[in-house]
Amino acid sequence: MSWIDLIGFGPNGRGGLLLWATLMTLSVTAASLVIGAVFGAGVAAAKLSSSRLARVIGDAYTTILRGAPELLVIYLVYFGGSQAVSAIGRLFQYEGFLGLPSFLAGALAVGMISGAYQAEVYRGAFHAIAKGEIEAARSIGMGRALRFRRIIIPQILRFSLPGLGNVWQLSLKDSALISVTGLAELMRTSQLAAGSTRQYFLFFIVGGILYLVLTTISGQLFAAAERRVAVSFSHGLGRS
Amino acid sequence: MDFEFLASTFVTLVKAVPTTLALFGASVVLGAALAVVLVVMRTAGGPILSTFSRVYVFIFRGSPLLIQMFLIYYGLGQFAVIRDSFAWPVLREPYWCAVLALAFCTAGYQAEIIRGGLQAVPPREIEAARSIGMSGFLLVRRIIAPITLRAMLPAYSTEIILMVKSTALASLVTVWEVTGTAQRLISQTYRTMEVFLVATLIYLVINFIIVRLVALLEHRLSPHLRERPRISGEGRTVTSLETSHD
Numbered sequence: 001m002s003w004i005d006l007i008g009f010g011p012n013g014r015g016g017l018l019l020w021a022t023l024m025t026l027s028v029t030a031a032s033l034v035i036g037a038v039f040g041a042g043v044a045a046a047k048l049s050s051s052r053l054a055r056v057i058g059d060a061y062t063t064i065l066r067g068a069p070e071l072l073v074i075y076l077v078y079f080g081g082s083q084a085v086s087a088i089g090r091l092f093q094y095e096g097f098l099g100l101p102s103f104l105a106g107a108l109a110v111g112m113i114s115g116a117y118q119a120e121v122y123r124g125a126f127h128a129i130a131k132g133e134i135e136a137a138r139s140i141g142m143g144r145a146l147r148f149r150r151i152i153i154p155q156i157l158r159f160s161l162p163g164l165g166n167v168w169q170l171s172l173k174d175s176a177l178i179s180v181t182g183l184a185e186l187m188r189t190s191q192l193a194a195g196s197t198r199q200y201f202l203f204f205i206v207g208g209i210l211y212l213v214l215t216t217i218s219g220q221l222f223a224a225a226e227r228r229v230a231v232s233f234s235h236g237l238g239r240s
Numbered sequence: 241m242d243f244e245f246l247a248s249t250f251v252t253l254v255k256a257v258p259t260t261l262a263l264f265g266a267s268v269v270l271g272a273a274l275a276v277v278l279v280v281m282r283t284a285g286g287p288i289l290s291t292f293s294r295v296y297v298f299i300f301r302g303s304p305l306l307i308q309m310f311l312i313y314y315g316l317g318q319f320a321v322i323r324d325s326f327a328w329p330v331l332r333e334p335y336w337c338a339v340l341a342l343a344f345c346t347a348g349y350q351a352e353i354i355r356g357g358l359q360a361v362p363p364r365e366i367e368a369a370r371s372i373g374m375s376g377f378l379l380v381r382r383i384i385a386p387i388t389l390r391a392m393l394p395a396y397s398t399e400i401i402l403m404v405k406s407t408a409l410a411s412l413v414t415v416w417e418v419t420g421t422a423q424r425l426i427s428q429t430y431r432t433m434e435v436f437l438v439a440t441l442i443y444l445v446i447n448f449i450i451v452r453l454v455a456l457l458e459h460r461l462s463p464h465l466r467e468r469p470r471i472s473g474e475g476r477t478v479t480s481l482e483t484s485h486d
Contacts, residue, residue, distance in 0.1 A: 067401075067447050068440040069408030069419050080432035176304035180412070187306060194314065201315035208303040208311065215302040 003202050014193040014203070021189035022210050028103060028185055029175045032110035033168060039115025044122035058119065065116035070174050077109035078102070078181045106178030114171045121163030125156040158229045165222035169215055186210055242434070249425060249438045253418055257442060260417040263335070263407040267342035268400055274343060275350035282355065293351065300348030306409055309341035313413045338410035342403065349399050357392030358384070390461045397454035401447050418442055
């Protein structure tokens with residue numbers, strides 16, 4: 001069988017599986033970006049908080065999740081999560097092992113790592129807001145909540161876009177590690193196809209190319225989004 | 241907290257630290273050498289070599305390290321040509337496959353960091369050196385290299401921390417470094433949290449030492465940017481942000 005048949009869409013081809021796996025990689029990364037946004041916002045708030053305890057917790061979170069190998073975090077969430085779920089199962093008289101779904105465990109693990117990086121992005125974006133704008137808002141009588149919604153959030157979103165692009169690319173590549181939990185994403189599917197056909201080289205090259213397609217397209221999308229957002233910034237301030 | 245278990249976990253994991261450090265050291269050194277070659281190709285190599293360098297960086301930064309490692313570990317062994325070649329004794333070893341994959345990957349990132357550092361060399365300094373008759377290797381050694389090195393150190397320390405973390409992937413090609421050993425402990429004892437904390441602590445200590453060493457090097461390399469000691473205790477200290485550019 002020629003290599004074209006192997007990666008094609010015929011009866012013995014893996015083309016369909018690989019495309020499906022590419023979508024799976026995309027969706028697990030998207031889920032992790034959303035989970036990371038929640039973690040990141042919380043941790044950034046903790047790090048910017050006036051409470052010393054909150055700052056220490058925020059710092060510990062970013063130090064640990066940026067300092068530990070991604071694989072270790074995935075093991076923690078996958079095995080630890082499954083143990084927690086089993087423990088909850090025992091409370092309801094269910095004896096036996098309950099696993100955390102690998103999509104959920106993977107998205108959560110990569111999301112927690114992404115959250116640590118996103119927290120730094122949001123914190124940087126918050127510091128980039130001109131202090132005068134917050135004073136101006138205060139001086140015309142905007143309350144805390146209104147100021148947050150009208151002045152702070154829209155600017156944080158704009159300033160953090162380039163950083164979020166980087167985090168997205170990191171997560172896209174981290175998502176390959178979710179393959180250890182058995183989730184049929186791009187890495188795992190290439191690995192299985194390679195193993196069953198003994199064509200390791202071919203399928204890892206094809207898998208690698210599909211990752212390159214993903215990172216290139218998403219890089220261009222983020223660049224386009226940045227250009228769009230840049231329109232609303234005043235020029236000549238070194239912000240572009 | 242079961243301190244006895246934590247202590248025995250720590251002892252087991254510390255025994256794997258030399259493997260992690262060996263992976264890290266070999267791949268960073270190899271990767272740095274390769275990165276220098278890539279930068280030379282990019283900046284002085286003509287259209288073909290420069291395009292090669294660009295494509296290399298694109299490929300190795302755009303795809304996951306794990307797939308690169310599997311490509312080398314499983315992919316290369318598939319070909320009889322390689323199994324019969326002189327390189328097979330090296331490529332047969334999981335350790336060297338992991339080192340090669342890590343080195344190839346970090347070379348792509350390090351090349352970009354070095355290129356960024358090169359851009360920080362002010363053209364005026366090169367002109368000044370040329371005007372007093374320095375050229376070629378002397379110019380590189382005395383002017384370009386020191387300025388580049390200093391400018392790239394902050395980004396470089398980030399990259400080598402990422403490399404410490406990346407060595408964890410070697411466990412997936414059966415090299416028993418810290419993360420692989422931790423995974424084995426987890427599946428034997430089911431005490432995920434404790435093992436995770438001990439392993440993370442080990443990585444944090446390694447990272448901390450590396451960050452301090454790089455900071456020390458940066459300090460040594462920039463005596464002219466440092467504030468002169470003051471006679472009185474008056475005055476504010478200059479922050480690192482203010483001294484980072486000349």
